[in-house]
Amino acid sequence: MHDDRTRVEARLRRFTRERLEPAVFTAYQPLTVEHWQVPDEPVPFAEAVGQEYVPTEAGWTWGRAWSSTWFRLSGTLPDGWDAESTEIVCDLGFTSELPGFQAEGLAYRPDGAVIKAVSPRSHHLPCTPDVSGAVVVYVEAAANPDVSDHFRFAPTPLGDKATAGAAPLYALGTIALARRDATVWELLQDVRVLDGLARELPSDSPRRSRVLHGLGRMLDVIDPDDIPGTAAAARAVLAPLLAAPAHASSHRIVAVGHAHIDSAWLWPVRETVRKVARTFANVLDLMDRHPEFVFAASSAQQYAWLKEHHPALFARVRERVREGRFVPVGGMWVESDTNMPGGESMIRQFSHGKRFFRDELGVETEEVWLPDSFGYSAALPQIVAGTGNRWFLTQKMSWNQVNRLPHHTFWWEGIDGTRLFTHLPPADTYSSQLTPDELLHTERNFQDAAAATMSLVPFGWGDGGGGPTREMLAAAQRSRDLEGLPRVEVGSPRRFFAEAEAEYPNAPAWSGEMYLELHRGTYTSQARTKRGNRRSEQLLHEAELWATTASVRAGTPYPEGELRRAWEKVLLLQFHDILPGSSIAWVHREAERDHAALAGELTAIIDRSLAALVGDGETELLANAAPVPANGAVAFGAAPPRAEGAAVSWEAGATGGVTLDNGRVRAVIDERGRIVSLTDAASGRDAAAPGGAANRLVLHRDTPTEWDAWDIDDHYRRLATPLDADAPEALEVAASADGTVVVTVARAFARSRLTQRISLAPGADAVDLAFDIDWHESQKLLKLFVDLDVHADEVLAETQFGYVRRATHENTSWDAARFEFCAHRWTFVGEPGYGVAVANDSTYGHDASRIARAGGGRATTLGLSLLRAPRYPDPEADRGAHTMRVSVRPGAGIREAVAEGYRLNVPPRAVRGARPVDPLFDLDGDGILAETVKLADDGSGDVVLRLYESTGGRGRITVTPRFDVGEWVRTDLLERPDGDASRSGTVPLTLRPFEIATLRFRRAGGAGGNGPEVSPGR
Known part of the structure; x- marks a missing residue:
């Protein structure tokens, strides 16, 4: 019997591959193909249609990387063919099995109306001839290079138009009118579902035996020489197998049509604009043909692009939204990273996103949709609930390397105690095809089956792959109530969440962040993009404050339009493959350019607001936009500078080092440029760990096992080269005009150079470290370690509107897996009655651990990841010049740590005017x-x-x-x-x-x- 089953399976698969699949189209009529190559960046249809098109031969090779070519397809419907059963097959030369990471196209009618997209898994177009039978279609084809080799991670020049070369990437495949046999196609869908089911059922399952027996009978009934003529009879054989209902206890799946589209990644932002149009066009075409189809899409930015570039498509989307079939979800401007954006940025992701959905589409979103972001901040539940949302969805946590979250449906509790009903789809994918193996994995994997009966599965090709397909909808229809599979029903996220919460109100809780045990390198990769983000956030904070003050105090018009546009640009650049540094070179080059432009625009708003407030005059003022007083300025106001503290003294050591002292802080720097002692006068305690240093620099080998720009793997710690083992090239001391004493330490290492400036200002409570780095390494990680004579089980790390606690030990596998973590502006290491604050102006990646302490016991070292040098997807990531600042404040508490973070990131502005400004x-x-x-x-x-x-x-x-x-x-x-x-x-x-x-x-x-x-x- 086993041999009989094996023979049936082998016979079926060969028959499907060699006979059934080719029989879907019964005849082909080639179309005339002409082309026009766009000289540079993409152009709209109105410009392309009027160009001179060149005759194109079959198999023509086309498309240098990132170029666009317009094709005009023309022909006549043959006699005896009807339009309803005829399609246009348009194969642009698709090269791989992964849709969305290669050539794509968007088809237009001659009047400019969008038809749908063509992609590897959906390259058919409807045939709509005119009254004479003539068919004319224009296709805008994008020669996007395939840079998605996630298994070799080879550096590639294809990530930037400037280095990608001019060689054509694709060769045209079949472009023709084709007669489609609907019955044969339906039979093919029957076979795929039943064959997939038989593969997944146990070998001794009676259901499997019956399915294989039925498939064998179908093979006897269908005539390989007349498949169209015998397909109906073959379907009749399989009909009873497809009619057998699912078991009463079967898992329930709400299948949501979806197409996850990264707003930039292995393509630039401008290409995402086109990917959105192609995908949404496909979705609208499916909705016209399948009334049961429901599709959910996030990211207000993507809808805004569609409105700007394809208003007719947007109008069609709006109509389907009214029907409840095209469902905006997420409520965010983009699916952002949630680890690194500041608190106000996370709020604006929702305020700008939800405002767009409300104003443009009449929808109040309630479900947060973040399937692919790289971990989730513990501050999110309060922000999500405070912006009017009830539910949260992610899938990314299934990527954890070590530990598995214990539930798929649970209440997620944030740092303030707010709880949020949360679901992790047990399908472990956000681009399901609804195949039997995926559906059964969902059922078997669901961890809450004892008390809950349902889960959500997003289905559809993402990232430009075209979204859901008619084959997926056919699979969903056949799996609606089928013995051996969970019950599947296409529906909306809102429906799932409402029913799931009602069914499972006492779901367990998960407290704190959802830390992704992967992609830890994203806290550090592409440091210039991250520095630009931090700076833009700070400038927006200042611009809003001073513009508001000027509006209230001086009646100055509030620059709402400028600020809104600036915010929306920053929010886009916080997308979860831009801010994390995991995109191609083109994306990060544009991000750096955009942040620089934003700095100019926002500084102009700040300057004119302050000018209106202080008036014309020569009085020196300090305008402080931080919520704590700093450098003599009042919080949120402008006042004359107060007298500085006592002068900083310095003296050279006997061996070439130097000691700085301003009466509040004393720092001893040895001949190697290391801060070996750091004492605050109030406690008299030395913060630097004996045998260590408060500014220890280490270069690590950084060769991740898989995802280059994404990952830092724990083996990096075993491969370390201290940069301060020897004396530096130069160690110099100088005083600046304001009395600050600066010790400059210059080093050369490997292929790079580093200048460190250790400074102490009059009246300061902290030592500042500034780094100018000319970085030319490959697959290296530069860390700054602050060795502190503090015995601490945990450190505090700032997150949005608060902080989280990070273990310094590895007692559990959960502790060990968090060997690299994200912190915002400050971290704090303390024991009862004493602590040290470490602040930064642009660094996010950190680690904390215990180290041996000279004289006994253990000390704590805090590591800051300054720079990486990944090779994929940007082979030149991070190379070049960088500047970053860190401060170390001994004798601090949590309040001082918070203040230090603001001091380093929002310094007062010196202005001249006639009058101070009250807050x-x-x-x-x-x-x-x-x-x-x-x-x-x-x-x-x-x-x-x-x-x-x-x-x-x-x-x-x-x-x-x-x-x-x-x-x-x-x-x-x-x-x-x-x-x-x-x-x-x-x-x-x-x-x-x-x-x-x-x-x-x-x-x-x-x-x-x-x-x-x-x-x-x-």
Whole structure:
């Protein structure tokens, strides 16, 4: 019997491959093909249609990397053929099995109306001849190179148009009219589902025996010499097998049509604009033919691109959205990284995204959709809930290298205690094809089957692969209620989440971040992109603050349009393959250019706002946009600088080192340029670990097992070269004009050079380290280690609106797997009564561990990953010049760590004017900080103040506005009232640990308005 089954399976697969699949199309009529090659960047249809097209022979090779070629296909419907059963087959020369990572095309009618896309798994087009039977179609073909070799990771020049070369990449395949036999196609779908089911069932399963027996009978019934004539009879044999219902206890799957489209990755942003149009066109075509089809797409940015470049397609999307079949999800501007963006950026991802969906599509999204981001910050639940969302979905956690999250459906608890109903699809993919093996994996893998019965499966080719296909919908229809498979029903994410939460309200909880045990290198790769992000975030914070202050104090028009456009550019650049540094060279070159342009635009807003506030004059002022006083400036205001502290003294050591002392901090730097002692006067305690240094530089070999730009693997720690083992090339001491003493240490190593400036300013509580690095390494990792004489089981690392605790030990596999982690502006290492704060201006990758302490015991070392040098997908990633800053503050607590982070990232601006500027608010309390001051998004002129509790304890604060207020109200994070309005002159608040509070102040007498630039909508 076993041999009989094996023979049936082998016979079936050969028959399917050699007879059944070729029989779907019964006849072909070649089309006339002409082409026009676009000289440079893509052009719209209106420009392309009027060009001179050249006759094109079959098999013509076309397409240098990143170029576009327009093809005109023409012909006449043959006599006896009907349009309904005729399709255009358009094979652009597809080269691999992976759709979305090669050539793609978008087809147009002669009047410019979009038809659908052509891609490797969906290269058919409907045949719509005119009254004379003539067929004319234009296809915009993109010669996107295949740089998706995720198994060799070979450096490639194809990631940049400037280095990609001019050789053609593709050879045209079949381009013809083809008669399609619908019955044969349906039989093929029957066979694929039943064959796939038989492969997955146990060998002794009665159901498997019956399925194979039925397939064998089908092979006897169908005539290989007349497949179209016998296909109906063959289907009749299989019909009872397909009618057998699923077991009552079968798992339930809500299948959601989807096409995950990275907003940039192995292609530039401009190509994503076209990928979106192609995919959405395919989806709309499927919806016209399959009324049961439901498709979900995230990222307001992608809809905005469609509206701008293809308004007719966008209008069709809008109509399907009204029907509930085309479903916007996620509520974010893009599917961003969630580890590195600042807190306000994460809020704006939702405020800008949800505003677009609400204003343009009439939809209030409630489900957050982040299947592919590289781990999820513990601050997210509060941000997600505060922006009006109820549910969260990701799939990426199935990629963990070591530990498996214990649930697929659970309540996710953030750092402030907010909980969010969360689902991880047990299919372990966000691009399912709904094959029996995937469906059964979903059922078998589901970890909550004891109490829950359902999961969600996103299906469809992503990244330009075309989205769902008619074959996938056929598989879903056959799997709706089929013995041996879970029950499958195409539906919306909202339907799944509502039913799942109702069924499983007491789901277990997961507390804290969802740390991805993979892709740890994304905290460091492409340092210039990351530095640009940090700088843009800071400038947006300043621009909003000073523009708001100028609007209230001086009546200056608020630059809403400029700020909105700047925010949306920054939000796009936080996409989860841009900010993490895992895209091709083209993407990061553009990101660096865009951040530089944003710096100029935002600095101009800041300068003109401050000019309006301080007036014309020569008084020296410090404008401080940080929520804590710094350098003598008041918080959120401009005031004359106060006198600095005592002068910094320095003396040379006997062996060539130097000692710096400003009466508050004393630093001893040895002859090798290492800070071997760091003492604060208040405690008298030396923070530097005996035998270590507070600025130890180490070069590591960095050769990840797989994902080059993505990963740092733990074996890097075994391959380390200290850079301070010998004396530096130069060690010099000098004083700057403001009295700061700077020790400059210059080193050369391997193929790179590094200059470190160790500085101590009068009155400063911290030593600053500045690094200028000319970096030309390959597959190396440069780390800065701060060795501290502190015994700590954990360090604190800033995240959005708070911090998380990171173990310094490896007691469990979960602790060991977090050997590299993300931190924002500061980290803190402490023991009872004493601590040290380490701040940075652009670094995200960190590690913390215990080291041997000279004299006994263990000390703590904090590592900052300064630079990497991956080769794939950008073979020149990070090479070149870099500047970054770090500060080390001994004798600090958590509040000092927070203040140090602001000092290094939002320094006061020196301005000249006629008058100081009072802050808009007085804040009387401790530990609660004002992160954002802005005017309301709705154009009302209301002033919005966002605060958060920063220390991890319960905090009280009184907020007193220093402008005329009619009333104030607490709101959600989208500035919608979340309580009753009050006319009290002060606002008393008590916040739980890490709680975010947003206050909205209406100016007295309806004062304000945003000026002529503002409109309430988009």
